[in-house]
Amino acid sequence: MTALDLSALSSQLDNCLTRDSHALRTRLHGLKRRASKGLPIDKGLLEVAAQIEASQQAVEARRALLPTIRYADDLPVVLRREEVLAALTKNQVLILCGETGSGKTTQLPKIALEAGRGVRGLIGHTQPRRIAARSVAARIAEELDTPLGEKVGYQVRFTGQVSDSTLIKVMTDGILLAEIHSDPLLSKYDTLIIDEAHERSLNIDFLLGYLKRLLPKRPELKLIVTSATLDVERFSAHFDGADIMSVEGRTYPVEMRYRPVQGDDDDRDRDLPRALLDAVDELAAEGAGDILVFFDGERGIREAEEALRKHPVPRHLGATEILPLYARLSAADQARVFQKHGGRRIILATNVAETSLTVPGIRYVIDTGLARVSRFSAHAGIQRLQVEPISQAAARQRAGRCGRLGPGICIRLYAEDDFAKRPAHTDPEILRTNLAAVILRMESWQLGHVDDFPFLDKPDGRQIKAAYDLLFELQAVDETRRLSALGAQLSRLPVDxxxxxxxxxxxxxxxxxxxxxxxxxxxxxxxxxxxxxxxxxxxxxxxxxxxxxxxxxxxxxxxxxxxxxxxxxxxxxxxxxxxxxxxxxxxxxxxxxxxxxxxxxxxxxxxxxxxxxxxxxVVHRALMTGLLGHLALRDEEKRKTNPAKDKREMVSYQGVKGRKLAIHPGSALVKTPPKWLMSAQWLETTRVWGAMNAAINPRWIEPLAKHLLSREVSEPHYQLDSGRVAAFETLSLYGLPVVLRRAVNYAAIDPLDARRIFILEGVLGALEGWEVVADQAWSTPSPQPSPARG
DNA sequence: CTCTCCCTT
Known part of the structure; x- marks a missing residue:
């Protein structure tokens, strides 16, 4: 065979399945090397040729599956289909900015099909949530008039429907990320659509970083990143100035009204229900339509519910129904939101209604402007859940919830200049979370150091250190931050x-x-x-x-x-x-x-x-291997000064790293606080709470925490009865004494000093003692001390 | 005396 055949074959690779072409190209390179050494390659060439043939047939079979593409008539994205098609042909990456109602989520995969994608490999389309992944797939399948699970499939954790004939696969971003483990080139996809990238979840940021590095290695792979907010320059810059296309949304105008809570900041909590009632009255006077109110949590919702039930809402438009809505609510109670109803509804919701659930039929929104935000404090090494003012982007998202049916009105319970002072965007999750899981994954996938990874937002050095500290605590890395065998095993477990x-x-x-x-x-x-x-x-x-x-x-x-x-x-x-x-x-x-x-x-x-x-x-000792950083000792002093009679006074704990905490009232241990406490979670809200707890035996700690204990040796002294130099040691775990003043053989710790003390106290002391004994023998006996009392 | 929301080899 000649070199001509080699290049002829390699030119055919572009017609193979993306899954095969990389492996075949590698194979051809190998043959080329053999040929240059004068070795025979005939057999190899024949094999590769056969594989190419088979792969091309598979491509043709997939091409035959292509459905007739029909579009939902007049969606903004569809109207600009030609532009998207051109961009997809010309560029590797496209950033598409499309607001609610643009049709980007359901129509883009079909446009990609029309552009000829989905044949050599799958069109992968990611969603941040499982429910969305499934429903988007169902919707696209329906629009293409094919059964779900065939040409259009989906995959989420625990379930999915994908087949060999699948052209479009909708999945959670977590699934795509996990696939990197078994297929680092993501070679089964010829196109990827990362939807809702503006949400900036950990998964999305990790994927966008990974894809930046992957794209040069996969020149035939196309990537579309979509965002519902206008700040797409960041994404474009990340992908070396990728083209941006903006498509308008299909929403109605929302009128903004600012009705700040009266009273100073300290009184906000008290005055909020009043402000809410005023806002409800104002909106009720506007006419019929359901009202969606955003709160930071369950407590505010309950207070508001109570206030509203006592409040005479104008009822000329029929009865008013009040429905709470939050993620922890039972499925049946959540489902009430989607049931048909007469009269007016007021839905009191947490952030679930901001992105995860779309409450139908909303004409008005009232926004308290607050949300609980989870942040991992690297300094304190603890997760916090504090109420914060939401960002401008989040406030717009909330307001947008009443602009889907017709023109809406949004009342913000804060001032316009307060809004103007707020950060434009919510901090991406990667800046707010404990990075241990991310770093563990990067170590196990050998992605190099976190600092060098092309994240859109680089995590802070202290956050990275805190993550490595945790991994060391778990013995997943050693002192030099190298992944241990245990760490490698740990990285394969899909849990915290x-x-x-x-x-x-x-x-x-x-x-x-x-x-x-x-x-x-x-x-x-x-x-x-x-x-x-x-x-x-x-x-x-x-x-x-x-x-x-x-x-x-x-x-x-x-x-x-x-x-x-x-x-x-x-x-x-x-x-x-x-x-x-x-x-x-x-x-x-x-x-x-x-x-x-x-x-x-x-x-x-x-x-x-x-x-x-x-x-x-045995169970608790195994649990403790993961919870060495969540151990605490009951604060006895507090117990004494606050007698048990005073039931409102909570028993306080002294945790590792100097943290003070209390048992969360949801725990079964709250009434019987043990001396030593181990908690699955520490969470700071109004104070630091230990949730999911167990009483432990402190003797379990030392053998499990050897790599973390610090030792303090004190009072070396000569022991007359044993004739040895002894001392006391105190072992501390992150500053919390876990073994107190235990007698140890000092010679094993500091032989030189032990020898010095032996001579000083043992030998000389013995002489001295001998003198004392001698003294006593010649002097009159002194009165015996009376036995100690109490 | 109480904690927003998601996701996975």
Whole structure:
């Protein structure tokens, strides 16, 4: 064979599946090298030629699947289809800015198909949320008149419908990110659409960084990044000045009214209900239409609900219905928002209604301008959840919720100049979160140092250090920040690093069964429902599994009970049972799915769970491997000064790193605070709360925390009876003494000094002592001291 | 005496 055949073959690669072309190109390079050394390559060439042939046939088969593309008539993106097509042909990257109603989410994948994408590889389309991924896929499939799961498929955690004939695959951004592990080139895609990039979740930022590096290695890959806000220059600059296309939205104008809460800042909380009632009255006078009110949390919602129920809302337009809406609400209560209704509705919502759920039929919005924002404080090493003024972008998003049906009105319960002073955008998650999981992934995928990774926003050095500190605590990296064998294992577990560490301890200590249950239970949202108006009944039902020394064992008890029921009950009966026991069926199912998934990972490796139950201590010691940074000692002084009679005074704890904390009232341990406490989570809101707790034995700490303990040796002294030099040692974990004044052999610690003391106190002391004894022998006896009392 | 919202090998 000649060099001509080699180049002829390599020119054919552009007609192969993207999945194959990279491997085949590598193969051809190898053959070229062989040929240059004068080695025979005939057989290799024949094989490659056959593979190319097969791959091209697969491409043709996919081309035959192309559906007739029909567009939803007059959506703004569709009207500018030609431009998008041209941009896709000309450029590798396109930034598309399209606001609500532009049609970008549903129409772009179809335009990509029309541009000839989706044949050599999949068109991958990512969504930030699972529900959205599924519904977007269903919608596109419907518009293309094909059944979901064939030409248009979707994939989210635990479920999905994708087949060999899938051309468009809609998935969560988390799925695409996870695929990098098994396919670093993302070679099965010929096009990627990263939707809702303005949300700037950790997944999106990680993907955009990764894709920047990937694009040069995948010249045939096209990327579309979409954003609903106008600040797309950042994205463009990130991708070396990629073209930007802006498509208008399809929304109605929203009139802004500023009605700041009267009174000074300290009184805001008190005056907010008043301001809310005034706003409701003002909007009620405008005419019919539902009102959506945004709050920072459940508490504000409940206060507002109470105030509204007492308040005579003008009723000439029919009854007014008040509905709370937040993520923790039971599925049935959430569903009420989507039911048809007469009269006026006032929906009191948290941020769920800002992006995750679209409440239908909203004509008016009232915005308190506040939200709870999670931030990881690297300095304190703790996660905070504080109420903050929302950004301008978030405020616009909230207001936009009443501009979908017709012109809307939004009342902001803050001043216009307050709005003007706010940050333009919400800080991206990567600047607000604990980076341990990100860094663990980067280490395991060998992506180099975080500082060099092309993140849109570079994380702060202190955040990076805090993340490495946590990874060291978990023994996932060593002192030099090198990934350990344990770290490599940890990176393959799709759970929080602390929780993953527990599972690995469970594997080692023969309590994998228990760890899989507890860790999956800690990962999903708590399935125990506690509706505000039926808290007592709920608590009563949950008491069946309650363990007052360990919330973890409560979880385990709930699981065992449920598994027993599930074994002989139909799905419908199980659902009813959940309802009766104030459990969320959906979350119980999530728990089981995650448990199943984690279990599967171990089974693949041939590791199986222990069959015999283990002692509670074994379970808690395995948990502790992940929670060494969340240990605390009861503050005894406080207990003395505040007698137990005063029940309102909460028992305070002294945690590691000097943190003061208290047991969260949702914990079963709140009434029986143990001396030593271990918490799955520390969260600072009004104060630092320890959530999901267990009483522990401090003796477990030393063997598990050897790599973290600092030792302080004091009072070396000669011991007359043993004839040795002894001292006391105090071991501290992050500044918290965990072993107090334990006698140790000083010679093993500081042999030279021990020898000095031996001579000084032992030898000379013995002489001195001998003198004393001699003295006493010749002098009159002194009176014996009376025994000590009390 | 209480905690916004998402996502995964």
């Amino acid at each position: 690093p602390r929780l993953g560490r527990m599972v690995l301890a469970g594997e080692r200590d023969g309590c994998l069964a228990e760890m899989l249950v507890i860790v999956s239970g800690l990962t999903v949202q708590d399935p125990r429902d506690r509706p505000p108006e039926r808290q007592q009944a709920a608590d009563q039902a949950h008491a069946a599994w309650k363990n007052t020394t360990s919330d973890f064992l409560s979880l385990l008890a709930l699981w065992r009970w449920y598994e027993e029921q599930a074994r002989h009950l139909s799905q419908a009966k199980l659902r009813g049972l959940c309802e009766k026991n104030f459990l969320s069926y959906v979350r119980m199912r999530e728990w089981r799915s995650l448990h199943q998934e984690l279990r599967g990972l171990f089974h693949e490796e041939g590791v199986h769970e222990n069959e015999a139950p283990v002692s509670e201590d």
